[in-house]
Amino acid sequence: MKPGTRSIIDVDNLTASYGENVIFRDVSFQVFKGEILVILGGSGCGKSTLLKHMFGLNRPASGRVLINGIDVSTNDENELAHLRRNIGVLFQSGALFGSMTLAENVSLPLETYTDLPLEMIERIVRMKLSLVGLAGYENYLPSELSGGMKKRAGLARAMALDPTVLFFDEPSAGLDPITSAGLDNLMKKINRGLGTTMVVVTHELDSIFSIADRVIMLDKDSKSIIATGDPRDLKESSQDPRVRNFFLRNPEGK
Amino acid sequence: MxxxxxxxxxxxxxxxxxxxxxxxxxxxxxxxxxxxxxxxxxxxxxxxxxxxxxxxxxxxxxxxxxxxxxxxxxxxxxxxxxxxxxxxxxxxxxxxxxxxxxxxxxxxDKSTPVEKNELTPFEQVGEASLKVAEDFTSITIFLGDLLLALSQALLHPAGIRWKDFFFYVKRAGVDGLPIVALLSFLLGLIIAFMSSLQLKQFGANVYVASLVGFGMVRELGPILTAIIIAGRSGSAFAAEIGTMKVNEEVDALVTMGFNPTRFLALPKVLAAMLVVPILTLYSDVFGILGGLMVGVMGFDLTAFSYLQQTVKSIDIFDVVTSLVKSVLFAVLIAGIGCQRGFRVKGGAESVGLYTTSAVVAGLFLIIIADSLFAIILYYVH
CATH class of the missing domain: 3.30.750.24 (STAS domain)
Structure with missing residues (x-):
């Protein structure tokens, strides 16, 4: 499915701070339905902070984030339930519950949020696991899996309720190049197949070029977005030395 | 929803x-x-x-x-x-x-069947025995390691991580004082009340002081302190080392050439060996104060006669043995706390499991050691 032009997430003059320390100021952008948007930037520029604000884990100092028109820091129980049903998050190391099998991990949201009979839930769980290439691993514990498998299982859990938006926090961190490329392909397959919008934080250049429809680049010093667009265009024709340095792997100042 | x-x-x-x-x-x-x-x-x-x-x-x-x-x-x-x-x-x-x-x-497809391996009672007994044996081995190894580290520390005191030592002295000792003091005070108060109910019948109110003093110094002070430290610090040691194990920090120590027992366990055990006897003394004092309050306010004893009676009933031998006992308790609590921490495998659940186990095993060992002490002292005295 081609990315549409209807925005699904609106970030509106978002300012984030930890105490007095402002991470970024007045950041505004949109995520369009069906696209893969990559947030990039050097370490400490607030990529992960921005992501946490986008799915409502952190509260903004000012400004707001709307997903499908719902403010993510709303206090309305009904709105929050809709919001949560519509988003899934893959954390950096999978964040699977260590005491539960993969099937239990994936079925947890299904059992909590739906009235479906167990047999149906089991089927959905099996479908999700086979979608991420883990068919047959239903009864494994997370501790019995490799890093890449844990991430894929985390993705299956994030997709349990068929969310319209998926967030990824450094999906390729700690993976070997082949596993990492496999995960990229999986993300693309799910994005094209299910039409799920994806917001990804990463700084792996290979990943960025293979998955991103669009990138936004944050900068630590200016505390704002310094570039938006197709990564290939940015690499070729950006006038900003900070952006070029990032794509050419140039240490700063050289 | x-x-x-x-x-x-x-x-x-x-x-x-x-x-x-x-x-x-x-x-x-x-x-x-x-x-x-x-x-x-x-x-x-x-x-x-x-x-x-x-x-x-x-x-x-x-x-x-x-x-x-x-x-x-x-x-x-x-x-x-x-x-x-x-x-x-x-x-x-x-x-x-x-x-x-x-x-x-x-x-x-049909769902993947859950592999159930239910054990027969015979196998369960075997499993449990193996576990106990394994536990015993690991405790023995750890104890040997710890004794070795202790003796090395005595020979080379400069090798001890003093900064950590003082940190744990503060954590386990100074920070634990208020709760030890409060509980001992209330315990002394309770013993005084309970014993006075009986002693009043014989007009022997002054012996409340003897009972509280003797009881606190001989048994209750060391035991109460040990139980509080097992709950406060034994569990904390296990959780701390366990989390380090999960984060591979212990592995990092080993690869950098540190002995984890000496690096992590020794300062904790030494700190406990210092603070538990001191807390025990405090516990004795506060227990006696609790009894004093009941004696003075409830039974018309003067503070002087109460304290005189207390001093008369306590032998210096009792005080010394109770301190020796509390040092042993300290080694048991801190040692088992650290040992359980090192046994953590996997994730968060395992940390919880071994933290619980540290407290339970600590309490168990305290009571066993105390019983042994009681028997030995009976024959020594």
């Missing part, structure tokens, strides 16, 4: 088309929140109409997700079992993409 679809629900309308060919038109949102109603609608149609052929018209679907497609595939499979062919018409690009994504064979 259960899911409900904000947009619209899913309708399945049904029309006969020449004979028993069935045309099902699905409209609306074929997605997870509507799955249950769609599924039961399919089932009732299948059983009521008993069609010869099903055509599914998907033209009016506004939204479809993978769970929705799954329900369609399941209908297809159920129909196939009754040899009814199913045809999909007007399939949107979205639905087609999702159908391609789902691997039918793995989804619709």
């Amino acid at each position: 259960k899911l409900e679809n904000p947009i619209d629900d899913c309708q399945v309308s049904c029309a006969e088309k020449d004979g028993n060919d069935l045309l099902l038109s699905i409209s609306g949102s074929l997605s997870l929140p509507n799955l249950l109603s769609v599924k039961s609608r399919f089932q009732s149609i299948m059983s009521e109409r008993n069609p010869g052929k099903i055509t599914l018209d998907l033209a009016d679907i506004t939204y479809v997700d993978s769970a929705g497609v799954l329900s369609l595939l399941q209908l297809e499979l159920n129909a196939a079992r009754k040899s009814i062919p199913v045809y999909f018409v007007n399939v949107s690009a979205e639905a087609r993409n999702i159908m391609d994504l789902i691997d039918r064979s793995t989804v619709l």
Whole structure:
């Protein structure tokens, strides 16, 4: 499915701070339905902070984030339930519950949020696991899996309720190049197949070029977005030395 | 809170088309929140109409997700079992993409059976014995390691991590003083009350002081302190080392050439050996103060006569043995706390398990050691 032009997430003059320390100021952008948007930037520029604000884990100092028109820091129980049903998050190391099998991990949201009979839930769980290439691993514990498998299982859990938006926090961190490329392909397959919008934080250049429809680049010093667009265009024709340095792997100042 | 679809629900309308060919038109949102109603609608149609052929018209679907497609595939499979062919018409690009994504064979297969390995009682006994033996071995190894570290520390005191030592002296000792003091005071108060009920009958109120003093110094002071330290610090040691184990910090120490027992356990054990006897003395004092308060306010004893009676009843030998005992308790509590911490494997659950185990095993060892002491002292005295 081609990315549409209807925005699904609106970030509106978002300012984030930890105490007095402002991470970024007045950041505004949109995520369009069906696209893969990559947030990039050097370490400490607030990529992960921005992501946490986008799915409502952190509260903004000012400004707001709307997903499908719902403010993510709303206090309305009904709105929050809709919001949560519509988003899934893959954390950096999978964040699977260590005491539960993969099937239990994936079925947890299904059992909590739906009235479906167990047999149906089991089927959905099996479908999700086979979608991420883990068919047959239903009864494994997370501790019995490799890093890449844990991430894929985390993705299956994030997709349990068929969310319209998926967030990824450094999906390729700690993976070997082949596993990492496999995960990229999986993300693309799910994005094209299910039409799920994806917001990804990463700084792996290979990943960025293979998955991103669009990138936004944050900068630590200016505390704002310094570039938006197709990564290939940015690499070729950006006038900003900070952006070029990032794509050419140039240490700063050289 | 259960899911409900904000947009619209899913309708399945049904029309006969020449004979028993069935045309099902699905409209609306074929997605997870509507799955249950769609599924039961399919089932009732299948059983009521008993069609010869099903055509599914998907033209009016506004939204479809993978769970929705799954329900369609399941209908297809159920129909196939009754040899009814199913045809999909007007399939949107979205639905087609999702159908391609789902691997039918793995989804619709029977579920992978859970491997159950239930043990026979015989095997359970064996398993438990092996576990006890393994536990014993690991404690013995750790104890040897710890004694070695202790003796090395005595020979080279500069090698001890003094900064850590003082940190744990503060954590386990200074920070633990208020709760030890409060509980000992209340315990002294309770003993004084309880014993006075009996002693009053004989007009022997002054012996309340002897009972409280003797009881606190000989048994209750060391035991109470040890129990509080086991709960406060034994558990903390286990959780701390356990979390370090999970984070591979212990492995990092080993690769950098540190002995984890000496690096992590020794400062904790030494700190406990210093603070537990001191806290025990405090506990004795506060227990006696609790008794004093009851004696002075409740039974018209003067503070002087109460204290005189207390001093008379306590032997210096009792004080020394109780301190020796509390040093042993300290080694047991801190040692078992650290040992359990080192045994943590896996994740958060394991940390919880071994923290609990540190406290339970600590309490158990305290009581065993105390009983042994009581027997030995009986013969020594």
